[in-house]
Every structure is written in structure tokens, then in C-alpha cells.
Amino acid sequence: MAKSIDVSDLNIYYGDFLAVEGVSMTIKARSVTAFIGPSGCGKSTFLRTLNRMHEVIPGAHVEGKVMVDGQSLYDPSVDPVEVRRMIGMVFQRPNPFPTMSIYENVLAGVRLNNKKLSKRDADDLVEKSLQGANLWNEVKDRLNKPGMGLSGGQQQRLCIARAIAVEPQILLMDEPCSALDPISTSAIEDLIHQLKEQYTIVIVTHNMQQAARVSEDTAFFNLAGAGKPGRLIEMNPTKKIFSVPDEEATEAYISGRFG
């Protein structure tokens, strides 16, 4: 069910502006891959090309290849809507649907897939997804309350529950903990540990410790210089990156000697 991703020579544009250049990497199935790098180097931009969310911005486009288990993501015959159903995404800021209850939020994606759910199946799915997101115990007595009434950390876990309710093969997370306190952060990290049994997970983070804690592999992105596009500098097993990285720039960034 989980899938691997192969990227080769990917250039990413906003209109004429080349934001990220020449990325090639392999992301393993059923493991956690972390993206690190300074602000503006294109981590989010690159992540969003992996489920074709990049192109919803007017003028945004890519060159190059992204293969998911042998299927080319940008093939003209591929429907981006289908891609996004298969590859879920969690954003930096929690974004539950403001007018929906907790219950309806979890089901939003499933309802889009036009599945007719019996009340019983819907209840089961909501419970399973919220359990999966470590949120069930906190909200089980108020499933019909608005999702916006939860705390930030709970909202983020609700968004994760919403994303996993459709059983995607890959889960992309863009700084999912950056707005959260240490306790919610650790709840989400625990969750990532559980989820990788089933899903391929890619996570962007500014928190080195977090990358070291949760990921198997780490990719370091950097800007070649002011006004130049971002590039992938190095991708290696996390242990290696944080002890003996191949590149000097990686070493400098991780140890805080940035430049």
C-alpha cells in the first residue's frame, strides 16, 4: 500500500522564476524522510510538487520527472485530483474546515470520493482515523462540535485524521509542528512513528532534533546564493547526516555555523 517516490532532474517554477533546480532523489516506502534547510530554499515548494499541489498557484509549473511506484505523476493522462487523493498532505498551519463539525471534518475527504457510507461505517471510520491521529480520547464526547473549537495541536491532529481517513499511500507534512507546543509536538512525533508502519511519510522541519528523532533519511536543501534557485545538497540516512555528512555545507548548517 505504501509507495516509494523517484524524482529525477526536477526544476520547479513560479511563472518565470526558477525556485528549485535539478532535484533528484529517491524516497523509500514505509519510512520517514525529512527535508531540512534554511528558509526560502524551496522545501515547501518541492514537497508540494509531490502531490501536484504546486500547480494550483497560477503560473506555477515543473520540468522533470516524478515517479510514484513506476507511475509518472506528471504524465498528461494523470488526473491531479486522483494524485491528491492518493497522496495526502498536512499543512504548516492547521486548516480544518471552519463550518464543519469534528466528525464531518474527518469524513470530508471520504465524502469527496463519492463513497456512500452507512452511518455505522462512517462512525467506525471516524473513530479509527481519530484513534490513528491520537485524538480520539480527547474529542470522543464532542464529535459534533465545530473543528475550530479545538486547540491548535488538536486541530493539527484533526487534519492528520482527515488526511489518513482516505487511506492515502503517501503522507506529506509541511512543518506540521511549527505552531505547536512541545507536548502536542511529541504527540505528533509519536503518531509519525506509528504511521510509518503503513504510510510513506515526508516531513519538512526546521527542528534538527525532530528530524533526527523521527526520520530514517534526511535531505538537506540550500540556496546556491541570494536570488539563485534552491538545490538539494545532500540526501543520506539521518544517522549519517547528523554525524558524518558528505558535504561541508550540511555540516555547517546542522552545527549552526551557517553560511
Add this chain to the structure above:
Amino acid sequence: MTTASVRTTSPKRRLGDVVFANLTRTAGALILVSLAGVAIFLTSEGLPAFGAKAGELQGHDNFLAYVAPLVFGTILAAVIALVIATPLALGVALAVSHYAPRRIATAIGYVIDLLAAVPSVVYGLWGIGFLGPKLIPIYQWLDEHLGFIPLFKGPASPTGRTIFTVGIVLAIMVLPIITAITREIFSQTPRLNEEAALALGATRWEMVRLSVLPYGRSGIVSAAMLGLGRALGETMAVALVLSASGVVTFNLISSTNPSTIAANIALSFPDSTGVARNALVASGLVLFVITFIVNFAARAVVARYEPGRKK
């Protein structure tokens, strides 16, 4: 510490602030005073009509019997207008905010805004001279084929000057205001909510349904109510187009139509005297009250939706 002590000392009154505060206060008071003035005028001038006897009110027994068909016609015309205009306006607003390429969207936006600038007498002339005649064959068709529905009972009007034509003209007149407000609100939908839907694999329309419409729903209600307010009070276009005979009927396509309060005032005021004139003013008071109720209803609806959005 320092901020706390600063806050407790009374703030220095700056000249600009004082002037501005007084200006706004005056403006606010002025609105209330003029509103009260209108209400007082309508009540005092209209009062004699409530005690009017049969024979003084265009053949009606009392004021209630006189005003009821007018109220009916006013609301019927406005409701027809709203039923036509709201979906159309939402469609245009969505097209402009979420579907059309930017250049085309701006062009459509301009055209819609232009519609708002056309004087209502022009709409009236267009209604009599163009739209009405064009609709005659359609009314005949409706009469023949759908005549079993009370709305289209007929006989079809030979001039096309029916309440339905009025409804269409009014719909076009209220279209710009509804479109402008909803367009503005739709385009303010937070990117975050739209992307939430898209990332779940929503199509464009599903994204609109999941994020844009829920975000805009209180705005849609207030826009529709503003449109309703305008349609209720519209005078010139109705007075020109409608061939009215003061009946109460849901038959939309015949040549006997209910009149509206505003059109009735415009048409009868110049050559009415005494109690008849009081009755017209009193009907104006009724319109005033209806508009108020519509506004309050709109507010109540909006307030009911609001908590979900605020929190």
C-alpha cells in the same frame, strides 16, 4: 511595568482625535434623526387613513383591505426578482472569483458594475419596449403547456407587461449588488481552506462547495437581503412596466396583476387628495416597516451563522 503605568494615566487628548470623534458622532446622530424624521412624517401623515371609511379608498372597505394587495404585489415581485437573481449572481461571482482567467474576470466585473449605474427609468423603458414584447410568445407557450400550474394559469398577457416581466427587470437591477458583495467575499476565502480541500483531492467545484460557499454563506444571505431591500423599494421600473389592477393572484403571466406599494404611490400621488393621499403615505409606512423587518431578519440569519465562523 512601564506600559501598565502609562495606561493608567489618562491619555492625552489630541486635537485630531477630538475632531474626528465629534464628526463621526454627529454623522451617526444625523442618520438616526433623519430616520426618525421619516418615521414621524409617515406616521402623522398616514394616521387619518387608518380610520378611513369605505368609499374613500379606491373602493376598499378599510385601510387593511386597501394595502393588503399592494403588500402582496410588492413582496411577490421582489421574491420573483430574488429567486432569479440570487443563483445568477452567485454563478457570476464564482466565475469571476474562481473560474475565469483574470483578464476576463475583470471585464465581467466591470460590466456588472456598469449595470448598477444604469438609472432605473432606463430599465423600465427596456422592460416595456423590449423585454415585455419579447416575452409574449413565451407567456403564450407557458399558458398552453403549463397552464395547469397556477403560476401560469393565464390567459397570457398580450402586452407582456406582467408581474413576471417586472420580476425579471428587478432581477437584473439587483444583480449587480448581489454579485458585487458575494464576489468580494468569495475572493477573500482563505487560501488555507481552499488548499485543505484541494489537497484532499477535491475538484474545482468540490473545493468551492467545501471551502468557498461555507465561508461566504453569511455574506450570501446579507447580499440577497440587500437585493431584496432594493427590489422592494424600486419604483420607476415597476410603475412603467406593470399593468396593475390591484388584485391578489399568483398568476404571473396574465394582464391583471397586483400592484406594488412604491409603484402605486408614484402613479396615484400626483392627483390624489385628502384621505386618499393619507392612505398612500400610510402604505409608504407599511413599506418602511417591511424593509425594516427584512433587514432585521437578515441580521438575525447572519448572526446565527456567525459563531461557527468566528471561533
